[in-house]
Amino acid sequence: MQPLNKLLLACCLLVICNQIAFAYQNQVTSSGFIKDRSFVIGYHYNFGEPNTSKFHLLEIGYQKSSTSGVHATSANWYATSEMGFVKNSFLIGPKLGGFVSFGGFVLGSELIYYTNFLDESLRFVPYFGIGGKPFRLSINPHIRLSNKDFEPINRGSVSLRVAFPID
Template identity: 35%
Template sequence: MISKILCFILMLFTISAASQSLITKSKKYPAFFVGYQFSPEARDNTETWESSKMHILEIAYGKVLDHGTRHGESAAWYTGTDLIFNYKESFLVAPKIGANTSGGALVLGGEIQFQTDFNKVVPRAMPYLGLGGLGRRLFIGYNFRLLKTEFFPVNTLNIGLTLPIRTKKG
């Protein structure tokens, strides 16, 4: 319960920081986000490491807000999907929405995912912390389930790298 509350507070902080950034005179441009994530952690002690590691391909579209300051403050918000490959379940898809804010080299963000095998859905929230800015991020995140049920093994700890591909400058 405490983890869900902390996750919710982190998501509110991220969205608040991104929305306050809209007030300043900044450059905003659209971008495609591509990334790779690896989840090495087993869901419970009954699974072997081989059956629980997941490889995740991230594809998203969103906006990057560059403040143009000396310390590189920026924000990004996006919507997209994760394509999840593992050994136990052959393929999962996770439509998602997310946002992050950065200052200096620190990135703080979160996303809501709906991981599915097209028969069952598991909603998850993933706050993350990492290094980067201007939509780039090298991060570590942890998925929290939003329902008590678990229909299939879902990644918990994620280590990932995401890069934006600018479509045009704003």
């Protein structure tokens, strides 16, 4: 492994460990739930059909969470945007989504409206993976709901997201 790859891997592990260690240092409500708000940064590696190219998208946004229990059970909703340069044009995908996590497993879905300002496509994206409130690694199949001819990106992705508390 090259030195730069080792440094990048070490930095990623440090961020994830930091998020796990400080995930529950928020106010507990009278019902025993921990509620907080977070700033989200994510990376999406897009693969599959119909394009032969693989795409990389950046995600930024806002997340609200409610966590309870020793098994890190949480319910989360978020409003974020994916963005990147795809096929020599700028692509943006505002989205709304939510997920639940229990014991390190994540199950959720999101609605994404991809546009390059000339054409658009609405997609439903169910996903599953590992993680919880502070971070998530998931596989995301894309289901096209509108304008099935517009294929700015492929029909599947792997995503890594990290949430930084802002409370």
